Amino acid sequence: MSASLQIGPFSLPWGLVILMLAWLLADVLLARWARQRGLSTTPHAWLLPLLALVAARLGFVARYADDYLAQPLSLFNVRDGGWEPWAALAVTVVYVWWLWLRKKAVVQPLAGAAALFAVLWLGGNALVHHFSSSAKALPQLSLVALDAQTHALDQFKGKPVVINLWASWCTPCVREMPALLEAQKRYPQAQFLWVNQQEAPEVVLKAARGFGLPDGQVLLDPRNSMGEVAGSRALPTTLFYDANGQLQGQRVGELSGASLNDFMQKIVPAAGS
Numbered sequence: 001m002s003a004s005l006q007i008g009p010f011s012l013p014w015g016l017v018i019l020m021l022a023w024l025l026a027d028v029l030l031a032r033w034a035r036q037r038g039l040s041t042t043p044h045a046w047l048l049p050l051l052a053l054v055a056a057r058l059g060f061v062a063r064y065a066d067d068y069l070a071q072p073l074s075l076f077n078v079r080d081g082g083w084e085p086w087a088a089l090a091v092t093v094v095y096v097w098w099l100w101l102r103k104k105a106v107v108q109p110l111a112g113a114a115a116l117f118a119v120l121w122l123g124g125n126a127l128v129h130h131f132s133s134s135a136k137a138l139p140q141l142s143l144v145a146l147d148a149q150t151h152a153l154d155q156f157k158g159k160p161v162v163i164n165l166w167a168s169w170c171t172p173c174v175r176e177m178p179a180l181l182e183a184q185k186r187y188p189q190a191q192f193l194w195v196n197q198q199e200a201p202e203v204v205l206k207a208a209r210g211f212g213l214p215d216g217q218v219l220l221d222p223r224n225s226m227g228e229v230a231g232s233r234a235l236p237t238t239l240f241y242d243a244n245g246q247l248q249g250q251r252v253g254e255l256s257g258a259s260l261n262d263f264m265q266k267i268v269p270a271a272g273s
Contacts, residue, residue, distance in 0.1 A: 013234075013252040018124035023049065026117035033109035044110055048095050052088040059087025064258035071257070079172070080256035089118070138245040139229045143195065146205055146215040153193075153226075157245035160190040160267040162238065165227055167197050168207035170235040172254040177211045179257040180238075186261075187268050195219045195226045197235060242267045 027045065034041045060082040061068050061075055068075045092114050099107040138154040138161060145151055153163070164180055166173035184192045194213055196204045201220060208218045221227070230237050232252050240249040240263045248266040251259070 014128045022117045022120035026113040029116055030109050030113035039106050052091050055091040056083040056088035059084030067258035074256050079254050080259040082259040136247050138241055143219040146218045156191045159243050161241040162192045164194050165197055165237040167199055167235055173236040176255045179255055179260050183260050187264055193217055195221045197221055198224055240267050
């Protein structure tokens, strides 16, 4: 199963697709249930999702406050995928409890819709994780780096590996490069590889030198082989492998310093462990 849903030239991460479908079905249930009972769901139908969304973002920002304080405007860059589900769940529970205390008749359909959303969202993501087996281990794939050396990707097994699929024309790829370079300094025990997708060597060399990427860590992938392994044609796509060579996380889309650190926690041993 691919990491994203391909619709023509557009790639949508499955996480986003599941989120939207779960919300739509929960909203349909809420509207039907409320209509049968002659209840009005205004303003709860839009206020609760909004509060949960804000809480999820602020919860994540709080976890990585130092990263966001260094660049305050990045707090609003929700494209980085930084969300804290438990914060959203807490706000939902408090909101429903508050309605129950006030003996609002809408509390039952609202709680039912929230429960349906949680089941669909958590279950959908679990199924995607289960069936996305195409890139569970470092692939036996050999690519040539800008220093003319050939590297087999599975040779890096034994240390955490971060593989970033990028292209010079990809604006989000360019925006996230500073975060990746900073992460390489912060996590020297991890191997970072930048796998360029289907660009000419001279184009890649010029772009890599502009970003300050080491020649030996920039690999050429003229046939999009790594993209096929990852199950994603979207750029950027970043894969996170642990020291055993097993995939522990995959991000389709732009990373910020904070969201990148969140993924790194999954593959880099904690201090003292």
